[in-house]
Structures are given as structure tokens and as C-alpha cells.
Amino acid sequence: MPQVVPAPLKPARKETLPALTGLRCFAALNIVFFHFSNPKWFGPFAPIIDNGFTSVSFFLLLSGYILAYNYTDRARKGHLKSGSFWIARFSRLYPVYLLALVISIGMLVDEWHVRSHAQFAWGVVLTPLLLQGWHPWLSTFWNTPAWTMCTEAFFYMIFPFVVVWKRPKRVWPLVALLLGLWALGMVCPGLYMWLHPDGVVHADRYTEGFWIRALKFTPPPHIPAFLFGIALADLDALIPRAARRRLLFGALGMCGIYAILYYGDKMPYPMMHDGLMMPLFALAILGLAGRNLIARFFGFAPFAIVGQSSYALYILHFNMWNLLHKYRVVARLHLTRYDPWLSYSILIGAAMLATYYFEKPCQNWIRKHIKL
Numbered sequence: 167m168p169q170v171v172p173a174p175l176k177p178a179r180k181e182t183l184p185a186l187t188g189l190r191c192f193a194a195l196n197i198v199f200f201h202f203s204n205p206k207w208f209g210p211f212a213p214i215i216d217n218g219f220t221s222v223s224f225f226l227l228l229s230g231y232i233l234a235y236n237y238t239d240r241a242r243k244g245h246l247k248s249g250s251f252w253i254a255r256f257s258r259l260y261p262v263y264l265l266a267l268v269i270s271i272g273m274l275v276d277e278w279h280v281r282s283h284a285q286f287a288w289g290v291v292l293t294p295l296l297l298q299g300w301h302p303w304l305s306t307f308w309n310t311p312a313w314t315m316c317t318e319a320f321f322y323m324i325f326p327f328v329v330v331w332k333r334p335k336r337v338w339p340l341v342a343l344l345l346g347l348w349a350l351g352m353v354c355p356g357l358y359m360w361l362h363p364d365g366v367v368h369a370d371r372y373t374e375g376f377w378i379r380a381l382k383f384t385p386p387p388h389i390p391a392f393l394f395g396i397a398l399a400d401l402d403a404l405i406p407r408a409a410r411r412r413l414l415f416g417a418l419g420m421c422g423i424y425a426i427l428y429y430g431d432k433m434p435y436p437m438m439h440d441g442l443m444m445p446l447f448a449l450a451i452l453g454l455a456g457r458n459l460i461a462r463f464f465g466f467a468p469f470a471i472v473g474q475s476s477y478a479l480y481i482l483h484f485n486m487w488n489l490l491h492k493y494r495v496v497a498r499l500h501l502t503r504y505d506p507w508l509s510y511s512i513l514i515g516a517a518m519l520a521t522y523y524f525e526k527p528c529q530n531w532i533r534k535h536i537k538l
Contacts (some may be wrong), residue, residue, distance in 0.1 A: 267312075
């Protein structure tokens with residue numbers, strides 16, 4: 167009789183973490199409000215809005231955690247194929263990224279007027295290729311938030327190689343590794359504060375210069391946060407989901423984040439990008455990845471639903487807001503009295519439509535027709 171070869175087993179599906187998806191909803195909205203609101207509107211939450219740029223650092227760290235959470239097991243078994251992984255991530259990242267560039271093509275007129283011809287030409291070439299973030303002056307070309315996607319694309323490129331690095335398998339050695347990555351994450355901002363390469367002694371969010379832009383917008387300074395997220399997933403795997411200490415971790419993380427942001431104007435601004443916040447983000451993630459009161463709150467279905475569209479909201483919101491107000495859409499509908507809340511609702515609705523009727527169909531088509 168011919169020998170029957172059993173079909174390869176599919177990797178076990180990982181437990182969903184709806185609270186982290188819900189937290190992504192709040193992080194994305196926080197960035198929207200940071201760009202287009204008055205923080206005073208939000209009362210006790212004003213410090214969070216006023217320092218909304220830190221939500222980007224959270225997303226970058228969370229990226230490492232989520233990728234490691236989903237792929238570490240199969241990578242250790244040798245089942246992670248780099249080509250398939252890259253196609254999967256490309257299909258997730260690029261369709262909405264390209265959509266955001268297409269709908270904001272008119273922004274190139276503004277770029278033409280404020281850039282040299284050489285910068286404009288490079289921006290037009292590099293931005294669709296997800297490479298603009300490697301040039302500090304071009305990082306916010308065409309679509310201001312898109313520099314983050316350049317960094318994410320770089321993380322996706324290196325992930326199949328770094329996820330197989332040997333890491334500790336016990337709690338305290340992992341904690342030591344996380345502390346080391348935290349220290350590494352503060353090297354670049356520490357050097358900036360020490361050397362003052364832009365000639366500014368006390369940099370803040372309004373500081374403009376080549377090196378502060380390199381610190382904020384180029385991929386290399388964010389690598390420690392990404393690696394931190396990968397190691398955090400290993401630590402997370404050693405803590406039972408129902409462990410009571412997860413509630414303590416979540417509470418400490420949330421309270422710590424609020425405290426840092428409350429005194430944000432007194433904090434060293436360069437350190438607010440990744441470095442200072444990494445342990446607090448880690449505590450929040452460990453808490454929300456558990457089963458407890460905080461996780462149930464952030465896992466509330468409407469939060470999680472909007473959180474699933476957080477990427478589209480993030481990448482679309484900046485230019486879409488500018489287009490809404492440039493063409494006075496709300497005013498033409500005679501609904502100005504409901505603004506800016508109506509504009510926020512439009513952005514959320516557009517992000518959800520883009521996710522479910524553009525991103526997902528494109529993602530399925532790419533995965534079906536392109537295989538490596």
C-alpha cells in the first residue's frame with residue numbers, strides 16, 4: 167500500500183487580545199486629537215492629548231510585541247518563511263498607505279511650493295516606496311504621519327531574522343534584557359541632549375533641525391523599542407493570562423503614563439520618544455493582555471471594532487482632515503455647529519470603510535496572487 171503522508175498541521179491560532187485592540191482605538195484617536203483639537207476640551211485628559219505624539223511610540227513598541235506574539239512559536243519551529251511573512255505584512259500595510267497618497271495627491275502642490283526641486287523629486291520617488299523616513303527632511307513629505315510606515319516596513323524586513331535570536335526563557339533574565347533594551351533606547355536621545363547637534367539646549371516639540379528630525383522620524387532610533395516589544399512578548403508568555411498581578415501591572419502602567427504626560431512640559435522632550443515611556447507601555451500591555459477589570463474595559467466591543475481600523479485612521483486622518491476643511495465640507499452641509507466632533511466621526515467612519523471595503527479585499531487578493 168502507498169504510504170499516506172499526513173497533511174502538515176496548521177499552527178495553533180493564538181488567543182485574541184481584544185483589550186489591546188481597544189487600546190489601539192484610543193491611541194489612534196489620541197493622535198487625531200493631538201493634531202486637530204484643543205487639549206483643554208478634554209478636561210483631566212488634557213495632558214494625554216497634549217502629548218499625543220507619544221502614542222506613536224506606543225504603536226512602534228506594540229508592533230514588536232504583536233509580531234512576536236503571533237510568530238515566535240512558528241519561527242522557533244522553523245515554520246516562518248520570510249517571503250510569506252513579508253507578503254502578509256505588505257498586504258496589510260501598503261493598500262491603505264497607497265490609498266492615503268492617492269486621495270491626497272493635491273497635497274503635492276503644497277509640497278512643490280515649500281521644497282526645493284531636488285527635495286520634491288526625491289520625495290515623490292521615496293514616499294511611495296516607503297523610504298522617505300530615511301531622509302530626515304523628507305520624512306513627513308506628502309502625508310505627515312506616513313514616516314511611521316517607513317519605520318514599520320523596516321521592522322517587517324528585519325523581523326524574520328531577529329525573532330530567531332536566542333533570548334532568555336526565564337523571567338528575571340528577560341527582565342534584565344528588557345532593562346538593557348530600555349537603556350539602549352535612551353542612548354540616541356541622551357546623545358542629542360548632551361551634544362546639542364541642532365544648537366538648541368532645551369529642545370521641545372517645536373524645535374526644528376536635522377538631528378531632532380532624525381531622532382523622531384528615522385527608523386534607527388526606534389529599533390530598541392521594537393526589540394523591546396519582541397522580548398516583552400516572551401515575558402508575557404510566562405505570565406498566566408488570569409494572573410492577578412496583571413491587574414497591578416496594568417494599573418501601574420496606566421497611572422505611570424498619565425503621571426509622565428501630566429508633567430510632560432517638564433520632561434526632557436527627546437526622551438519622550440520611546441526611551442522614557444517603554445517600561446510603562448510594557449506594564450500597560452502586560453495588564454491589558456490579561457483577564458481583569460482594565461482588560462474588560464478596553465476590550466469593550468465598540469472600542470475593539472474601531473481599534474481594528476486604527477491603522478487606516480492613523481494613516482488617513484491628517485490629509486483627510488485638511489481636505490475636509492480646505493473644501494469646507496461640513497460648512498457646505500450647514501452642520502458647522504456640530505464640528506469638530508462631526509469631522510472626527512467622518513474620519514472614523516472613513517477609516518472603517520477603508521478597512522473593511524478596501525484594505526481587507528486588497529489584502530486577500532495580494533495573498534492569493536503573490537506567493538514567495
